[in-house]
Amino acid sequence: MKKPKVGIFDFACCEGCQLQIANMGEDVLSVLGSIDVLEWREVMSEKWGKKLDIAIIEGSITDPHAVKRIKQIRKKAKILIAIGSCATIGGVNGMKNNFGLDDIRKYVYGDSYRFFPTELTKAVHQVVKVDYFVHGCPMYIPEFVALIKAALQGIPYYPPDYPVCVECKLNENVCMYDRQVTCLGPVTRAGCNSWCINNGNICYGCRGMVSNPNEKGAQDVLAKYNIPMELILNKMNMYNKCRELT
Amino acid sequence: MKKNVNINVEYITRVEGHGNIVINVKDGKLETCRLDIVEAPRFFEGMLRGRSVFEAQHITSRICGICACGHTLASIQAAEDALGIIPTEQTTKLRKLLLDLEMLDSHILHIYVLVAPDLLGVKSFVPLIQTHGEVVRRALRMKKTCNDLCDILVGRHVHPISAIVGGFTKLPRLKDIDAMLNMLISIRHDMDETVELAATLKFPEFERDTEYVALVSDDAEYPLLMGDIGSTDGVRMHKKEYRKITNEFVVPHSSAKHTKLSRESYAVGALARFNLNAEKLHPKAKQIASAVGLKPKCINPFLNTVAQLVESVHCLEHATGILEDLKNNPLNYDEEIVVGLNEQRRIPVRAGNGVGAVEVPRGVLFHNYHTDENGAITNANCIIPTNQNTANIEHDMMKLVPEILDKSEEEITLAVEMLVRSYDPCISCSTHLMNVKFVK
Numbered sequence: 001m002k003k004p005k006v007g008i009f010d011f012a013c014c015e016g017c018q019l020q021i022a023n024m025g026e027d028v029l030s031v032l033g034s035i036d037v038l039e040w041r042e043v044m045s046e047k048w049g050k051k052l053d054i055a056i057i058e059g060s061i062t063d064p065h066a067v068k069r070i071k072q073i074r075k076k077a078k079i080l081i082a083i084g085s086c087a088t089i090g091g092v093n094g095m096k097n098n099f100g101l102d103d104i105r106k107y108v109y110g111d112s113y114r115f116f117p118t119e120l121t122k123a124v125h126q127v128v129k130v131d132y133f134v135h136g137c138p139m140y141i142p143e144f145v146a147l148i149k150a151a152l153q154g155i156p157y158y159p160p161d162y163p164v165c166v167e168c169k170l171n172e173n174v175c176m177y178d179r180q181v182t183c184l185g186p187v188t189r190a191g192c193n194s195w196c197i198n199n200g201n202i203c204y205g206c207r208g209m210v211s212n213p214n215e216k217g218a219q220d221v222l223a224k225y226n227i228p229m230e231l232i233l234n235k236m237n238m239y240n241k242c243r244e245l246t
Numbered sequence: 247m248k249k250n251v252n253i254n255v256e257y258i259t260r261v262e263g264h265g266n267i268v269i270n271v272k273d274g275k276l277e278t279c280r281l282d283i284v285e286a287p288r289f290f291e292g293m294l295r296g297r298s299v300f301e302a303q304h305i306t307s308r309i310c311g312i313c314a315c316g317h318t319l320a321s322i323q324a325a326e327d328a329l330g331i332i333p334t335e336q337t338t339k340l341r342k343l344l345l346d347l348e349m350l351d352s353h354i355l356h357i358y359v360l361v362a363p364d365l366l367g368v369k370s371f372v373p374l375i376q377t378h379g380e381v382v383r384r385a386l387r388m389k390k391t392c393n394d395l396c397d398i399l400v401g402r403h404v405h406p407i408s409a410i411v412g413g414f415t416k417l418p419r420l421k422d423i424d425a426m427l428n429m430l431i432s433i434r435h436d437m438d439e440t441v442e443l444a445a446t447l448k449f450p451e452f453e454r455d456t457e458y459v460a461l462v463s464d465d466a467e468y469p470l471l472m473g474d475i476g477s478t479d480g481v482r483m484h485k486k487e488y489r490k491i492t493n494e495f496v497v498p499h500s501s502a503k504h505t506k507l508s509r510e511s512y513a514v515g516a517l518a519r520f521n522l523n524a525e526k527l528h529p530k531a532k533q534i535a536s537a538v539g540l541k542p543k544c545i546n547p548f549l550n551t552v553a554q555l556v557e558s559v560h561c562l563e564h565a566t567g568i569l570e571d572l573k574n575n576p577l578n579y580d581e582e583i584v585v586g587l588n589e590q591r592r593i594p595v596r597a598g599n600g601v602g603a604v605e606v607p608r609g610v611l612f613h614n615y616h617t618d619e620n621g622a623i624t625n626a627n628c629i630i631p632t633n634q635n636t637a638n639i640e641h642d643m644m645k646l647v648p649e650i651l652d653k654s655e656e657e658i659t660l661a662v663e664m665l666v667r668s669y670d671p672c673i674s675c676s677t678h679l680m681n682v683k684f685v686k
């Protein structure tokens with residue numbers, strides 16, 4: 001069988017999701033053994049620029065140049081995979097959309113702000129069609145591996161659509177609400193194995209919202225501790241501001 | 247014959263982020279020599295306005311995946327300075343350990359993945375899998391070990407979970423400390439082999455005297471987490487005065503601002519730290535430095551990679567020392583905190599202005615936050631190492647290119663690319679934007 005041709009491309013992001021791949025250690029060699037990586041700027045000087053079987057996209061679309069580039073990549077790729085919250089939901093870059101674009105440019109660059117064009121932050125699927133989503137900031141490697149396997153076989157992958165609380169309960173954590181701290185677990189899509197709560201912090205909502213955030217579980221938690229939905233939605237803006245664009 | 251050279255290397259590959267090198271030689275005379283930063287700005291400082299200072303670590307960690315722990319530590323330091331929190335001795339110890347691990351992780355990545363291909367004469371790390379399988383496996387093994395160590399200490403390396411303002415939400419148990427210690431010991435041998443490999447690499451001979459800037463201190467510890475700001479030209483200032491050090495100015499060709507201090511440019515990073523603090527390195531690191539002939543003040547920028555090697559040895563030993571100490575002096579688990587976004591005001595909040603100055607792999611990093619009486623950020627400023635180095639890189643190129651003009655265009659291109667890469671420029675960081683001035 002011919003190895004699939006793969007390219008890895010980054011847009012506005014911290015490149016932490018690519019690093020997650022490097023952090024797989026020697027296991028990355030078995031992944032690299034089953035595919036043919038032809039373009040990956042962070043570690044390769046080689047440039048490919050032709051047809052690809054799989055394009056892996058990291059980062060958000062934030063300026064006119066990026067819109068053009070992602071459209072070109074989409075055209076030459078059979079399958080397009082978005083990795084990390086920046087790409088799948090806009091992620092932290094979306095907080096920019098809380099401000100006027102000129103306002104934020106002037107704040108950061110002063111009088112020379114005109115040199116630095118920017119647009120509203122968008123997730124990749126808000127610009128081109130995306131075939132697979134690996135959520136998370138950063139993405140969770142076991143999910144990435146499972147998804148790549150599915151993509152290579154051409155079968156769909158569905159991320160969980162229940163809240164982080166489900167995983168959190170299985171992990172037997174003491175609920176943050178019982179510790180008098182607000183947590184976004186009840187409205188956030190699971191799949192990270194309640195990573196942050198396992199480590200004593202709260203869920204910040206990095207994997208995006210479950211498709212029906214008003215579902216019963218979430219409501220029960222919020223009602224029990226008398227927390228208005230509005231407060232939670234405000235906190236959701238750290239990662240989920242871009243959902244307003246769709 | 248007078249030579250014309252026109253080089254425009256778009257997207258210098260193998261550096262984190264996007265940069266262009268532009269060189270223009272006309273009739274044997276250097277006309278242009280630039281490093282353009284073209285990455286899409288992400289406006290972090292702008293986005294922080296109005297957010298709780300308790301969210302700042304979480305957000306600014308996302309400036310850079312490679313220095314996630316460094317941004318975390320600088321951010322926490324700035325926030326705690328603004329709030330008037332003095333971290334406990336235990337917290338400081340664990341933060342130093344985290345910084346050692348990040349330094350080691352990043353230096354290893356840089357030496358193997360980003361620089362070794364140049365020196366071994368291949369295009370990238372990928373063909374090395376065939377030709378230098380052992381080297382590749384070693385690199386990945388070391389990288390993964392550093393990453394796994396951070397997973398234990400702070401939940402994950404990209405992006406740390408348990409290191410927050412006020413301390414740690416989860417402290418490593420005794421078995422975790424044992425595991426970390428064993429992991430560090432397990433890569434000792436790989437470290438020795440890395441030193442051997444590095445000793446065989448040939449670095450270009452090139453020198454340019456410049457000013458080096460790094461944290462300095464009066465105690466005997468190699469300063470990474472805390473200290474004043476010092477320079478090889480004799481400057482010494484408190485971290486609160488960081489703006490007098492960086493003197494940022496905007497240049498039209500770059501979305502990252504440039505900086506200067508006593509001269510037209512200055513350099514930060516492993517070589518700068520080595521030049522200012524070499525005598526405080528761990529004895530084993532000192533020994534390696536003298537074995538490879540690195541001594542202060544070294545003014546060959548290509549040798550920044552060698553300084554990174556020396557620091558890797560130092561950090562490995564220093565981290566091992568901390569863990570051994572933690573075995574004998576167990577942690578106080580009552581210090582574990584539950585904070586969230588501090589809606590319950592468990593940590594007292596006040597209006598303030600705080601600065602964090604931390605040595606991260608690429609050099610000294612500054613975070614500065616102003617907060618209101620509710621702990622909301624009113625102004626934020628981050629000055630990233632790569633920005634501080636850009637002007638210095640350009641001055642290096644201006645001296646280097648005329649010296650090698652008799653070479654082919656390919657060779658010149660490779661030489662300047664190598665020069666830029668030796669600074670380990672995290673360009674993705676440097677476009678996360680500098681604030682011109684605080685509107686007060």
Ligand code: SF4
Pocket residue numbers: 013014015016017018058059083084085086087091092136137138139308311404
């Ligand atoms: S999703 Fe998070 S970790 Fe991944 S690239 Fe974006 S900011 Fe970095």
Ligand code: SF4
Pocket residue numbers: 164165166168169173174175176177183184185186194197203221
């Ligand atoms: S609210 Fe948070 S802490 Fe509580 S169960 Fe859900 S995810 Fe876990």
Ligand code: SF4
Pocket residue numbers: 136137164188189192193194195196197202203204205206207208
């Ligand atoms: S717990 Fe929440 S914030 Fe943490 S990784 Fe999971 S979804 Fe993201």
